[in-house]
Amino acid sequence: MSIARRVYETLLLAARAHAQWDLEVSRSILASRKRLLLLLVLALPAILVSVGMAADLPLPEILGGKKAYSPAFYTPGIFLVSIAIGLCAGLITGCIGAGGGFIITPALMSAGIKGILAVGTDLFHIFAKAIMGTAVHRKLGNVSVALAVAFLVGSGVGVTGGGVINRWIYELNPVLSDTFISLIYVVLLGFLGIYAMFDFIRLRRAGGGDAHGGAGAEDGGLPQKLQKATIPPMITFDTDLVPGGKRISAWFVGLCGAVVGFMAAIMGVGGGFLTFPMFVYILGVSSFTTVGTDILQIIFTAGYASISQYAIYGFIFYTLAMGMLLGSLLGIQVGALTTKLVPGIYIRGFYATAILAGFTNRLFALPAKLSAMKIMDVSPAVSDLCAQIGNWTFFLCVGVFGAWVIGTFVLKINELREG
Template identity: 55%
Template sequence: MGMFRRVVGGGLAAGEFLTALSRKQAQWELEMSRVILGRRWKLLLVALFPVLLGLGMEMAVAAGLPEHIGGHKAYMPSFATTEMFIGSIFVGIMAGLITGVIGAGGGYVLTPALMSIGVKGIMAVGTDQFHLFAKAIMGTVIHRKMGNVNFWIAAWFVLGSVTGASVGGVLNRAIYQKSPALSDAFISAVYVFMLGILGFYALADWMRTRKGAVAGARTSSVDTTTNFARWLQSLPLKPRVKFDEHIVPGGRSIAVYPIIICGFIVGFVAAIMGVGGGFLTFPMMVYGLGVSTFTTVGTDILQIIFTTGYSSITQYAIYGYVFYTVAMGMLLGSLVGVQMGALVTRMVKGVTIRAFYALTILAGFVNRICALPGKLNEVGWINMSKATATLINSVGTVIFFALVGIFSLWILAVFFKGASKIREAERQALTAGSAGVGH
């Protein structure tokens, strides 16, 4: 009984940590969408780069490039149908709505959603990463406000993330070359683990909130240096990097090796799961290394650009594992969806949002765990009839899209119902403010 309690306690602690990480990723998604959609004419100019690159590579693969560039071992269609593009936009909207409303977790449904509609896992990972790279480069070029970037922290961190992304990309491709089914099973297993922890923590968190057990958010400052960070900074290792001179007289310093290790972990996870890695960077920098939040924000944006750019292009795109048309559709959908979702948070209760968060994450968990038997059966690791494996997979797909689809439709209904009221309230407040200034 004691062992069971420790396991449950450890799982809840891990879930709380992963939830905090995904919330940081959601904040970045919302900020990028606001920046990009707020500067429409610049958006069109910047968007030409990834679109032309994608179309060029799709045409090149269709023309028959060598095997190591695309070839028969890749899983990249030479063209996209209208249905594919429209479907990718809806997937992006769905993920954006979840991200905007919940403030966490929306990005985790992209890769499972693509895999559920038939895209191979490695293709879904590469496509997801490329869409994040396009969003990061567009938002940063337009915005130009990247915080107080410490060049040397960024340089050493990117060195580690590029190395980690290389290892993760090589591992993913090696598994795929051995067996596409094993590759899908491996990526699905990673998502089962991550979404399982996140989902069951979210469910427990909702139950505690419903019972009134959660008093409120923690108020501790994220700029408070942890004991672990102080210990790392005290290690007498060289070379070292100085930072935060604007916060602490004389600044702080730390050896480059912990920075490289953190970067390696971020790059490896990003390459394996198809995520941006930003959700890991923030807590590692602030709590692990003791870097201020202001400096961390700039470094995080830089690492997302370099990590997703390097990983998506050198580890996936040149091998034919990025579907650019789908990536652009996901980008367009998520930019709009996250803004609509963020507005809905002003119209619904927090406990309702927590409930839907738990359901959507658990839907992704069920979807991937139901896909595992069929993939393991193809590899020969288990013995199951193909009809049974297909039925289990179909059940998981139906549950996933039913729950996520119902949630998305509910968000849209609330949005269109309440958007006019919000605009009217804002107009009245603006009018009242102008009248006050006039007097």
């Protein structure tokens, strides 16, 4: 198996673990009247802001002005778009069993939100969902406390570094900040999208496939070498799976945590898509232990990143975060139920298409940003046309996917009831 193929399958495996956590958190929130009431209280200010904007009432700059620390040209429509974005991300998460959060930051930027604000808002949305679903935190699997502590120490350092770099780039040039974030998503989504589409085509030719398929994991040469290096302090883990457990230096774990935290702060994601391949293929941690540690790090990494690196600097828009939370709670449930009604191969095809749509969206947004930075000489008409093509492609693909899932759910709801 090629290295690129192996990386893709481990990233998909990580996304599946995060999606399962997301689904459990959503069910935990919806099953509790107290949590639903808390959600209503949190969402009420967001709704009032949008109503105020619709009525053309003056609002503080931080709530809806056109300054650096708020969305560009905020309107009630953007709040509705945030709900739709959360709904579509939830549908992808519930349907494919793989995290749909990768589309949130590109989607917010397409709606006119500045990149750094989209990153901070997405992190806060993840953190808010984790806090509200506290019941799920008890089910963390086989977590080694020492392993988790060393990882979180490293992720704290990485988050701080990523947040500082993101804010420094923004203060240097807001357009450069958007370009930087867009480039990262172009590379990531391009890689994942191409492999996901090839995977879909391969499975279709083979006559089917499971939408939730993924890769397994085995210890290789690198994990064995790292575990033999006795650099104190040493951590013992997987004691329930291996007699006497495995041992590894806390420095290696902390370094992996730093990389995960750095990328989480830069991209506005929980970091789970990196935790899995690092733990399994670099540190040699079992998949079972990795799942629990991944859930734990998402809670603390997203919380620390959103509050310490973005919230206190004004780079979180709570109205949009609440909109995404409302949409995702519904989308995840509908998506998860719909998987019982349709062949997995079709879901996998839509998943690949959604990733490629996000890739196209950020790629076509680059000409305008590079032109504004005087790196490329592109006429305003051409750059605007590229941006419009990227936006329409993205929202059309995601919208068709969402309409198809919801339509299938409504038309076949009797089958679900019988099941």
